[in-house]
Amino acid sequence: MLDYDKEAGRYDASRGGEVRAAAATQALLALIPDTPGRLLDVACGTGIVTRRLAAARPGLRVTGADLSPAMVRMASARLPGAIVRADSGRLPFRTGSVDAVTTVWLLHLLDDAEQVRAVVAECARVLRPGGVYVTTVDKAAAHDVGSDIDAVLASRPRRAAADAAATVTAHATRLGLLPSGRTSFRGVGQGRSPRGTIADLRRGWFTLLPPDEPRTEEFATRLARLPDQDRPRADPSFSLRAFRKPTAV
Secondary structure (H helix, E strand, O other): OOOHHHHHHHHOHHHOHHHHHHHHHHHHHHHOOOOOEEEEEEOOOOOHHHHHHHHHOOOEEEEEEEOOHHHHHHHHHHOOOOEEEOEOOEOOOOOOOEEEEEEOOOHHHOOOHHHHHHHHHHHHHHEEEEEEEEEEEOHHHHOOOOOHHHHHHOOOOOOOOOOOHHHHHHHHHHOOOEEEEEEEEEOOOOOOOHHHHHHHHHHOOOOOOOOOOHHHHHHHHHHHOOOOOOOOOOOOEEEEEEEEOOOOO
């Protein structure tokens, strides 16, 4: 996993910046009821989306939470007084105290399905009856856009996706949440180029291909033969799923 304290300073610029944040925010808002209340953005990172959520919905009291001190500092500069440092598996909020919870680009970082279940359980716990949980799913699959880069990487080893839509939905429904919507948005500025993908390989971003392993250099060599080394291929399309906590009968 990345060291997000070290990554914080370049995180936004390397991931589509404000344009991608705007696309993500618009998609999230399509799944969150436009009513007053409280929204908790878990793993808010630099707060680039959190701030937009707060600006778009003045009737919502928006709070961001992240575990990385550097990310918390950056998010706090964007949304002063509204960011807390917290572990997504142990949220410091009362049961049934928020009206909406979001986890954007979090679940794919977790090690296994049990960790995903624990985070979804915490999000479900803090939701009030009638509240909505919205999360990204299938993060890794979003980057497979049918490009020549994908063809080179097709045989790479992959771990099972902890954030697979079916897995997340199964966890949510077992916890009493009901599917309530889905949408997607473009990962603007995140299309892969061959040269950029080689750099990612050597940084260890492909988790089952360590930088010092011979197979990693084999893939790098094949990528280096592709044309247009610096031309980004198509942007990924990220998926969102929404779940509602039933009201008491």
